[in-house]
Amino acid sequence: MLKIFSIASSILFWSLVQPAQATSPVPSLPDIRGNGMDEATRGRSGQALDAAAAKARNGAVRALPNIRVPSSGVDIGQIAARYGQAKGAVDERLIVFATLAMPKEALLRLARQAAQARAVLVFRGVDGGLAGGNWSRAVEAFEPLAKTGASIQIHPDLFKSYHVSVAPTFTLSSGSSKDSCVSDRTVCGNTLRSEGDVTLDYVLERWAAGSGELADEARARLALMGRAP
Structure with a gap:
């Protein structure tokens, strides 16, 4: 404890x-x-x-x-x-949906990149919930990810709003925060989305090749990671 x-x-x-x-x-x-x-x-x-x-x-x-x-x-x-x-929130338009069932090294890589790009690493929950001894085990499981400096959140409603069934899933939306999709369904439609076992910089590079507001935002996130689109 x-x-x-x-x-x-x-x-x-x-x-x-x-x-x-x-x-x-x-x-x-x-x-x-x-x-x-x-x-x-x-x-x-x-x-x-x-x-x-x-x-x-x-x-x-x-x-x-x-x-x-x-x-x-x-x-x-x-x-x-x-x-x-507590510290202020990061820009929450870029979300990486993940699960603790993913390989440890893959999770750590995503967490490091999320910290660089100021993305939010979102989980649906933890096995068995947060009751009783699971609280201690949950924090212990998240500790290596937290040490990367990534913003880590447990938010099951976001998985429902974005219809996420595969991890990792990457989304970049036009809303002012990650919760915009929960309160305004039109924001969910104005979202770039990618799924599969890839890295965050790979996804951002593909998005940055497009045009418009979200492509511009993808290029800005790549710049934060020290990568030119």
Whole structure:
């Protein structure tokens, strides 16, 4: 449990901020109890987390705060107090849909390239959900990806909105953020899309060969990666 919240990266667990009208049930937050925490401390921590989660629903939390966990255990109140101090969001028009079932090296390569191109690496979820011990295992699985500096998010609604059934899938949309497709179906239609076991720079090069706003954006992302279209 000691390294659960020490990852200096922008991992967003969408289950905390999923809109109320979403069709998928909101997973419950795992019961994390640090060793040495008395009942009163756990009560205060739970209240603080509930308050933070309520605020998050009114303004999506873009990153998980970097919390150094003391050896005595996890104080969730400390985590709640740091919600507003997370880093700002990256430009979310470029999305790489992935799954933890992909080969590790392929995932790491995508994560490194996503960090360079300021893309978002999106996952549908984790096996077994985030309840109980799965929280610890999920963060441990994401840790190598997070260390690349990539923005990592769990957002099952995006998989539905973009009808993603193959991983990796790459999309570049004209919306102002990744959630534009969820709220405005016309944005989903104005999207470049590629599927298959290829690299992000390969996909961007193909898109950049075209014309129009999205081709221009693809060329800009290639420039961020230090590659000329």
